[in-house]
Amino acid sequence: MSFPWAKHYEPKQPLMRWLDEKxxxxxxxxxxxxxxxxxxxxxxxxWNFGVLAGLALAVQIITGVTLAMHYAAxxxxxxxxxESIMRDVNAGWFLRYAHANGASMFLLVVYIHIGRGxxxxxxxxPREMVWLLGVVIFLLMMATAFMGYVLPWGxxxxxxxxxxxxFFSAIPVVGETIRVWLLGGFAPDNAALNRFFSLHYLLPFxxxxxxxxxIWALHIPGSNNPTGVDVKGEQDTVPFHPYYTAKDGVGVGVxxxxxxxxxxxxxxxxxxxxxxxxxxxxxxPAHIVPxxxxxxxxAILKSFTADFILPAKLWGVLAMFGSILLLFFLPWLDSSPVxxxxxxxxYRLFLGVLLLDVLVLGYVGGAExxxxxxxxxxxxxxYYFAHFLIILPWVARSERPRPLPNSIxxxxxxxxxxxxxxxxxxxx
Amino acid sequence: xxxxxxxxxxxxxxxxxxxxxxxxxxxxxxxPAAESAEHVFHLGPREAxxxxxxLAGKFDNRQVQRGFQVYKEVCAACHSLKYVxxxxxxxxxxxxxxxxxxxxxxxxxxxxxxxxTGEAAxxxxxxxxxxxxxxxxxxxxxxxxxxxxxxxLSLMTKARxxxxxxxxxxxxxxxxxxxxxxxxxxxxxTPAGLHYNPYFANLNIAMPPPLTADGQVTYADGTKAxxxxxxRDVAAFLTWTAEPNLEARHAAGLAALIFIGIFxxxxxxxxxxxxxxxxx
Numbered sequence: 237m238s239f240p241w242a243k244h245y246e247p248k249q250p251l252m253r254w255l256d257e258k259x260x261x262x263x264x265x266x267x268x269x270x271x272x273x274x275x276x277x278x279x280x281x282x283w284n285f286g287v288l289a290g291l292a293l294a295v296q297i298i299t300g301v302t303l304a305m306h307y308a309a310x311x312x313x314x315x316x317x318x319e320s321i322m323r324d325v326n327a328g329w330f331l332r333y334a335h336a337n338g339a340s341m342f343l344l345v346v347y348i349h350i351g352r353g354x355x356x357x358x359x360x361x362p363r364e365m366v367w368l369l370g371v372v373i374f375l376l377m378m379a380t381a382f383m384g385y386v387l388p389w390g391x392x393x394x395x396x397x398x399x400x401x402x403f404f405s406a407i408p409v410v411g412e413t414i415r416v417w418l419l420g421g422f423a424p425d426n427a428a429l430n431r432f433f434s435l436h437y438l439l440p441f442x443x444x445x446x447x448x449x450x451i452w453a454l455h456i457p458g459s460n461n462p463t464g465v466d467v468k469g470e471q472d473t474v475p476f477h478p479y480y481t482a483k484d485g486v487g488v489g490v491x492x493x494x495x496x497x498x499x500x501x502x503x504x505x506x507x508x509x510x511x512x513x514x515x516x517x518x519x520x521p522a523h524i525v526p527x528x529x530x531x532x533x534x535a536i537l538k539s540f541t542a543d544f545i546l547p548a549k550l551w552g553v554l555a556m557f558g559s560i561l562l563l564f565f566l567p568w569l570d571s572s573p574v575x576x577x578x579x580x581x582x583y584r585l586f587l588g589v590l591l592l593d594v595l596v597l598g599y600v601g602g603a604e605x606x607x608x609x610x611x612x613x614x615x616x617x618x619y620y621f622a623h624f625l626i627i628l629p630w631v632a633r634s635e636r637p638r639p640l641p642n643s644i645x646x647x648x649x650x651x652x653x654x655x656x657x658x659x660x661x662x663x664x
Numbered sequence: 665x666x667x668x669x670x671x672x673x674x675x676x677x678x679x680x681x682x683x684x685x686x687x688x689x690x691x692x693x694x695x696p697a698a699e700s701a702e703h704v705f706h707l708g709p710r711e712a713x714x715x716x717x718x719l720a721g722k723f724d725n726r727q728v729q730r731g732f733q734v735y736k737e738v739c740a741a742c743h744s745l746k747y748v749x750x751x752x753x754x755x756x757x758x759x760x761x762x763x764x765x766x767x768x769x770x771x772x773x774x775x776x777x778x779x780x781t782g783e784a785a786x787x788x789x790x791x792x793x794x795x796x797x798x799x800x801x802x803x804x805x806x807x808x809x810x811x812x813x814x815x816x817l818s819l820m821t822k823a824r825x826x827x828x829x830x831x832x833x834x835x836x837x838x839x840x841x842x843x844x845x846x847x848x849x850x851x852x853x854t855p856a857g858l859h860y861n862p863y864f865a866n867l868n869i870a871m872p873p874p875l876t877a878d879g880q881v882t883y884a885d886g887t888k889a890x891x892x893x894x895x896r897d898v899a900a901f902l903t904w905t906a907e908p909n910l911e912a913r914h915a916a917g918l919a920a921l922i923f924i925g926i927f928x929x930x931x932x933x934x935x936x937x938x939x940x941x942x943x944x
Binding site: 277278279316319322323329330333474478479482483485486488489490492493496497499500501503504509510512513522539540541542544548551555558565568569571606607610611614615617618621622624625626629630648649651652 | 685906932
């Protein structure tokens with residue numbers, strides 16, 4: 237893997253030489269995220285979000301493990317144990333707000349990371365496996381986030397669990413049995429809370445494992461870049477460290493600014509007030525809404541209001557899961573050999589519409605289900621499926637891509653008004 | 665082949681959505697949703713204008729103490745405050761001796777066990793105790809309140825949208841049902857035993873107006889206890905009970921933003937320095 241001009245790890249200190257002979261862990265890190273990994277020189281700030289997602293996962297694991305030292309996964313005391321974390325545990329309020337908002341930050345940066353992949357064609361050959369593993373990570377994140385939201389055992393926790401596990405009862409014949417089996421009872425209760433806690437603690441480490449595979453798979457072809465053109469030679473790349481560690485430092489700073497603003501000044505902005513009411517199976521909240529990051533999918537679920545061969549509920553559930561699962565087929569749905577949307581005028585236009593479409597779905601998912609919003613949701617859902625399953629496969633046939641640069645370096649120098657192609661990327 | 669299959673699946677979803685859309689439009693045209701009284705007459709909360717609001721919000725301890733007095737003399741008759749302990753009162757400016765006295769003189773005693781007989785008993789409150797519930801259990805609470813359950817107030821200002829404003833508006837928002845409402849929605853007359861309040865989600869609340877007259881509470885600090893003042897003060901107190909660490913959070917936030925700001929500045933400088941010779 238990696239390019240022939242990649243730097244080689246040469247430990248200078250005797251201790252590091254000794255370690256490298258016994259266990260070449262520093263070598264692994266050096267080649268993965270150090271100077272041994274050559275990266276295209278023209279990456280923009282959208283390439284920061286992978287590192288930011290990794291940082292968010294680390295924050296979630298650290299705050300989460302600490303919270304688990306004080307949290308009690310029992311339906312009788314879960315809610316009050318969270319309150320005691322908020323009131324009596326040293327800096328408990330900080331840990332909990334960091335963890336709750338950390339989930340939002342994690343999903344936010346991952347959505348931007350996915351959007352980056354869509355725009356610059358990072359899912360295309362030779363990076364299909366990177367993309368597939370990414371979708372697996374996304375699914376695991378959704379499951380983890382959902383189960384984590386149940387743990388405080390507030391009203392939205394309980395009713396969210398009720399609604400989401402209810403999806404399984406849409407499966408014909410065996411649905412209800414599966415639902416009861418998953419919950420460990422007829423409704424969410426102690427058994428469900430306990431297994432959700434167990435899985436919520438387990439899955440982040442599974443995510444970490446899949447992230448290692450994701451990065452491993454990425455390092456075989458190397459990173460994509462804004463032109464989508466393959467790396468041609470040494471002049472096209474710079475070593476990851478110090479070039480992209482320095483650039484990621486800026487991204488980390490901005491990420492932390494936004495994160496801190498949320499934690500310290502508006503910690504409940506993205507939450508729902510009903511979750512500060514203890515779970516009560518006898519009192520249904522007026523509006524059951526999931527967390528913001530699930531709203532587009534929730535809107536798709538709600539848009540299927542008509543029975544057609546299958547019952548409406550089953551259509552909704554199929555469509556909701558389908559809307560995510562179709563991402564697995566994306567590398568083969570898009571047949572255009574051009575990666576970057578910068579050179580694909582039509583695809584770029586449709587992708588812009590998709591972005592708007594997902595925002596509309598997000599709005600509809602959280603809004604009141606009146607006629608106007610339902611209509612809006614149904615049209616937006618239709619576009620979502622049409623975009624991926626109909627437009628994307630066909631658009632490449634009628635599209636005339638703009639001329640691609642011959643190399644990354646040519647594109648960079650053209651941007652800077654230079655002409656010399658022989659100029660090495662790293663002059664130092 | 666991929667194109668054909670995916671287009672078929674896509675067309676199926678779009679087709680089913682088109683049927684659903686047709687149904688939605690048809691229903692909307694043939695039988696438009698009737699307006700409800702809640703929808704038309706519900707009001708968003710008025711601003712309580714508390715010093716704890718805003719990015720640099722702080723508690724005014726004198727106000728929070730006044731609000732505590734309102735809770736003690738009015739709200740505590742029905743509402744529990746189970747996540748707050750007497751010891752927490754030191755954080756709003758009471759001395760330890762005062763807290764001890766407040767706990768000791770609290771009208772409702774702490775459930776306990778008679779150390780000699782083992783029977784259920786009560787004892788005087790200590791600073792380490794949470795505020796005792798006025799009712800022994802939910803059934804007792806409902807029995808005493810026309811089958812309504814007075815909610816615990818510890819988290820009330822976080823459990824409603826714009827909580828502090830909501831509490832202030834609700835307490836001062838009782839009024840007679842507007843004539844227009846009864847004219848437009850003859851079926852929406854406030855049932856006996858409930859009270860019309862446009863700030864409550866379904867307009868009819870079981871709680872009777874808690875603040876009935878100016879001077880209902882005699883403030884220890886001499887502030888004039890108008891209904892509006894008492895409502896603001898109790899909203900301030902309940903903001904504190906729901907978020908006792910608000911001041912520490914704001915202070916830590918300011919320090920964090922300054923720290924991270926400096927980090928950003930340095931990171932930007934490092935980035936510029938590392939990349940100075942590389943066009944990108």
